[in-house]
Amino acid sequence: MNKKRYTRRDFIRVSTLISGGLLAGFYLPGYSRKPKRVSNRQNRASWLDETEWTDLNVYVRIAPNNLISIITPYPEIGQGIRTSMPMLIAEELDADWNLVSTEQAETDQKKYGSQFVGGSTSMLRTFDLLRKTGASLRTMFLQAAAEKWNIDKSKCYTQNSYVIRKETGEKLSYGELATQASKISPPENPILKNRKDFEIIGKRKKNLDTQNIITGKYQYGMDIQMEDMLVAVILRPPIFGTQLKNYNATQALKTEGVVEIFTLPNAKNDFDIHRGGIVVLAKNSFAAIKARDEIKAEWTPAKSNIESTEQLFEIFHDKLKSEGEILKSEGDFENAYQSAEIKLQANYEIPFVAHATNEPQNTTVYYNGTVCQIWSPTQVPNYVRSLAAKITGLDIKNIIVNVTGIGGGFGRRLEADYAAEAIYVAMHTKKPVKVFWTREDDFSFDYFRPAGIHQLKAGIKNGKIVAWDVHHTSTSELTFNNTHKKPWAYEIFPDNYPPAFVPNLKIAYSDVESNIAVGPLRAPGHNTTSFADGSFMDEIAHSIGVDPIQLHLDLIGEPKEWPYNGDGGPILYSKRIKDVILEVKEKSDWGKKMPKNSAQGFAFHFTFGGYAAMVTEVSISEKGQLKVDKITAVADIGQIVNPAGAEEQMIGGIIDGLNLTLNAEVKIIDGKVVQQNFDTYPMLRMADVPEIKVSFINTYAPVGGVGEMGLPPVAPSLCNAIFAATGKRIRSLPVRHHKLL
Amino acid sequence: MIQSVIMEITLYVNKEKHQVDISPDEPLLWVLRDKLKLTGTKYSCGKGLCGSCTVLLDGQAIRSCITPALSVMGKEITTIEGLSKNGNHPVQKAWREIDVPQCGYCQPGQIMNAVGLLNTNHLPSNKEITLAMHGNICRCGTYPKIKQAIKLASEMGGKHE
Ligand code: FES
Numbered sequence: 001m002n003k004k005r006y007t008r009r010d011f012i013r014v015s016t017l018i019s020g021g022l023l024a025g026f027y028l029p030g031y032s033r034k035p036k037r038v039s040n041r042q043n044r045a046s047w048l049d050e051t052e053w054t055d056l057n058v059y060v061r062i063a064p065n066n067l068i069s070i071i072t073p074y075p076e077i078g079q080g081i082r083t084s085m086p087m088l089i090a091e092e093l094d095a096d097w098n099l100v101s102t103e104q105a106e107t108d109q110k111k112y113g114s115q116f117v118g119g120s121t122s123m124l125r126t127f128d129l130l131r132k133t134g135a136s137l138r139t140m141f142l143q144a145a146a147e148k149w150n151i152d153k154s155k156c157y158t159q160n161s162y163v164i165r166k167e168t169g170e171k172l173s174y175g176e177l178a179t180q181a182s183k184i185s186p187p188e189n190p191i192l193k194n195r196k197d198f199e200i201i202g203k204r205k206k207n208l209d210t211q212n213i214i215t216g217k218y219q220y221g222m223d224i225q226m227e228d229m230l231v232a233v234i235l236r237p238p239i240f241g242t243q244l245k246n247y248n249a250t251q252a253l254k255t256e257g258v259v260e261i262f263t264l265p266n267a268k269n270d271f272d273i274h275r276g277g278i279v280v281l282a283k284n285s286f287a288a289i290k291a292r293d294e295i296k297a298e299w300t301p302a303k304s305n306i307e308s309t310e311q312l313f314e315i316f317h318d319k320l321k322s323e324g325e326i327l328k329s330e331g332d333f334e335n336a337y338q339s340a341e342i343k344l345q346a347n348y349e350i351p352f353v354a355h356a357t358n359e360p361q362n363t364t365v366y367y368n369g370t371v372c373q374i375w376s377p378t379q380v381p382n383y384v385r386s387l388a389a390k391i392t393g394l395d396i397k398n399i400i401v402n403v404t405g406i407g408g409g410f411g412r413r414l415e416a417d418y419a420a421e422a423i424y425v426a427m428h429t430k431k432p433v434k435v436f437w438t439r440e441d442d443f444s445f446d447y448f449r450p451a452g453i454h455q456l457k458a459g460i461k462n463g464k465i466v467a468w469d470v471h472h473t474s475t476s477e478l479t480f481n482n483t484h485k486k487p488w489a490y491e492i493f494p495d496n497y498p499p500a501f502v503p504n505l506k507i508a509y510s511d512v513e514s515n516i517a518v519g520p521l522r523a524p525g526h527n528t529t530s531f532a533d534g535s536f537m538d539e540i541a542h543s544i545g546v547d548p549i550q551l552h553l554d555l556i557g558e559p560k561e562w563p564y565n566g567d568g569g570p571i572l573y574s575k576r577i578k579d580v581i582l583e584v585k586e587k588s589d590w591g592k593k594m595p596k597n598s599a600q601g602f603a604f605h606f607t608f609g610g611y612a613a614m615v616t617e618v619s620i621s622e623k624g625q626l627k628v629d630k631i632t633a634v635a636d637i638g639q640i641v642n643p644a645g646a647e648e649q650m651i652g653g654i655i656d657g658l659n660l661t662l663n664a665e666v667k668i669i670d671g672k673v674v675q676q677n678f679d680t681y682p683m684l685r686m687a688d689v690p691e692i693k694v695s696f697i698n699t700y701a702p703v704g705g706v707g708e709m710g711l712p713p714v715a716p717s718l719c720n721a722i723f724a725a726t727g728k729r730i731r732s733l734p735v736r737h738h739k740l741l
Numbered sequence: 742m743i744q745s746v747i748m749e750i751t752l753y754v755n756k757e758k759h760q761v762d763i764s765p766d767e768p769l770l771w772v773l774r775d776k777l778k779l780t781g782t783k784y785s786c787g788k789g790l791c792g793s794c795t796v797l798l799d800g801q802a803i804r805s806c807i808t809p810a811l812s813v814m815g816k817e818i819t820t821i822e823g824l825s826k827n828g829n830h831p832v833q834k835a836w837r838e839i840d841v842p843q844c845g846y847c848q849p850g851q852i853m854n855a856v857g858l859l860n861t862n863h864l865p866s867n868k869e870i871t872l873a874m875h876g877n878i879c880r881c882g883t884y885p886k887i888k889q890a891i892k893l894a895s896e897m898g899g900k901h902e
């Protein structure tokens with residue numbers, strides 16, 4: 001939290017670069033918000049701690065030749081933040097976008113506040129702040145030019161990184177003015193632009209990193225190279241809940257290029273979040289991988305016996321016989337259900353799924369006893385830094401965390417297990433070392449999206465849903481993290497639509513403890529509740545012969561502000577739900593005549609403040625082969641900074657959702673992860689991608705996030721379409737396990 | 742023991758000649774990345790299942806993670822770094838125009854695979870594109886843009902600079 005008191009003058013600090021350019025840094029007083037997520041100080045859920053937002057410090061560098069570098073404080077995981085954040089500053093600064101480049105901030109929570117990325121929150125956290133940054137600077141350039149020309153600053157204006165004198169058209173570049181501007185005291189209340197005058201925000205901008213990516217120069221964690229660097233892979237306990245007993249590495253040590261084989265300490269402190277195991281240190285990656293195969297290791301027996309998905313599902317079914325922890329109870333469910341004309345009940349089963357980031361986990365560390373330098377593809381740089389301080393015992397000042405390019409996040413890199421083990425390895429080697437994971441490691445030691453079952457009941461009277469009951473049971477993320485307080489908090493959202501809109505309501509949850517690692521995955525919780533709720537609404541509609549979209553509209557009723565206690569709250573606007581639904585209805589030509597064996601399916605979901613409605617069209621061949629033909633999505637995520645990026649994120653989320661719905665499943669047998677690579681864990685390919693049409697409405701609402709909203713409605717809309725086409729109801733994922741004809 | 746055998750071989754990568762020490766079963770991928778420091782070619786699955794490691798072998802797209810370096814001696818290897826001087830190969834131009842990447846990790850492999858396709862088929866149909874690109878996973882879901890970029894590159898005459 002923001003403990004320091006800041007004076008107004010602290011807001012902006014500017015100085016001259018040695019080269020004569022300008023360097024601006026910002027402190028913003030009072031920019032602190034209580035975390036909305038459940039706070040968790042336990043070991044594994046690192047990113048929770050990072051929701052405390054303190055003051056922020058952003059730098060802008062302007063060189064004498066007018067080039068601008070804007071620092072991006074947050075990690076880029078493919079969400080386009082290294083483009084959209086600079087856009088905010090550049091807009092208010094009236095910068096020439098063609099001169100803008102970006103660089104990654106150092107990791108320093110004192111300066112930048114929390115630098116974690118997750119929950120589609122980055123834009124929310126920085127939108128006003130970064131614009132003020134740009135606006136202050138712009139005013140200072142105006143002032144600097146006015147002083148040079150000896151006129152009032154009202155006689156000048158700014159455009160494309162120049163200050164222009166109105167009467168004469170004379171120009172001075174920001175670069176030329178930088179030294180002068182840096183001496184001006186920053187305005188207290190810079191005037192922000194009126195939205196209608198935006199020239200950068202709301203315009204389609206290309207990714208600033210594209211050129212480096214397409215020439216192979218963009219550097220990911222895997223690509224870190226330095227002199228004397230060694231590489232390492234780790235042979236980890238193959239079964240959940242086991243530890244190393246003994247091993248024989250005689251053969252492995254003979255592999256050319258192997259330097260040393262040693263063990264990681266077993267976990268003993270609460271910050272020991274790695275899994276332990278045997279480290280193979282080598283001169284090159286291939287030698288390390290090859291030698292590891294030669295090690296013969298013995299492991300202790302597992303601590304718990306819940307070590308297979310099959311067993312787990314039996315336990316889930318048992319749990320559903322109990323009442324569970326009641327999270328919400330409104331009206332009188334039992335009574336309303338008993339007196340209903342139609343009663344419906346259905347179970348929806350959810351498998352474990354993997355993150356499968358394209359770049360496997362890795363981290364490079366150089367520790368020399370006094371300083372620890374880290375290069376990590378992480379979504380939680382501040383956490384990695386404090387973790388390193390704890391592990392090494394060094395002062396945090398001597399820990400340097402460099403955020404590298406990141407080959408996909410999806411929530412996997414909110415965990416810091418892979419950084420922790422690299423730190424331990426580096427403390428042993430005292431030489432730069434890159435610990436990298438093979439794809440097989442990446443599958444085996446992922447933190448999976450939790451598996452579970454949603455059991456839903458509804459009572460219908462006079463064509464209206466009068467009673468709704470959910471009992472959700474799963475392997476809770478928070479239970480896995482030893483936070484038993486609200487084990488449901490990431491799994492189910494009691495205030496969400498549709499359940500919260502039903503007058504007689506009961507929501508219950510039962511967590512199941514297991515050694516199987518689980519963690520957040522894009523739209524955590526929402527990516528499973530959407531499937532259950534969205535499918536069940538469709539089941540209700542069909543059971544009473546009402547058009548599925550009409551059923552939603554009936555339930556939504558008149559515009560109303562509903563309380564929403566959770567991320568994306570505090571209010572859920574029924575009008576915004578209705579508007580995206582009506583828009584997608586029109587855009588998709590809902591109810592149009594479809595060829596034989598093809599149909600449309602509808603779903604809506606509210607995710608972290610974003611409203612998304614979707615119509616999916618499928619067709620099923622004579623042989624029962626499913627094809628997803630088209631997806632029409634309409635989202636209301638409020639104001640959009642980069643429409644090109646937002647559209648890309650929606651499409652990316654939809655494709656991710658398709659993969660989760662159609663393909664993704666991790667099975668665990670005898671404590672071992674069955675899926676080890678993309679041969680047994682099929683991924684969506686180009687040919688599987690349908691035509692996707694995305695549009696945004698209500699872009700005048702306050703800015704929101706977009707990284708996750710496209711995903712949740714995919715499963716229900718797709719399965720609802722399958723039902724409409726075939727009469728077959730999909731109540732467990734993935735779809736590929738079902739015969740459709 | 743085969744493990745301790747090390748051989749010196751000559752590789753032609755991006756029009757340059759390199760002498761490298763390898764073990765006989767060492768995949769080209771790791772030689773490029775670790776020994777020649779050409780890290781534009783990515784590791785993701787190591788089993789020929791994802792396409793991230795795609796490079797050109799005499800103009801044809803191959804998966805470097807399952808190609809022993811020993812087997813490509815004397816042949817012309819092109820990696821993303823050697824595709825053009827400033828990213829001006831028609832396929833890269835198209836990629837820039839369409840602004841394809843998200844996280845970008847799969848993109849060098851996608852580009853090299855697309856170049857391989859256009860080297861043999863200047864005007865691929867939609868079907869031919871999806872067929873040729875089937876082995877390349879993009880976890881971020883840039884597929885629609887990849888397809889667009891390949892079409893654009895083929896219109897621009899994607900074969901040579
Ligand atoms: S790394 Fe070679 S195909 Fe995946």
Ligand code: FES
Nearest residue numbers: 844845847880881
């Ligand atoms: S852009 Fe991220 S994997 Fe393709």
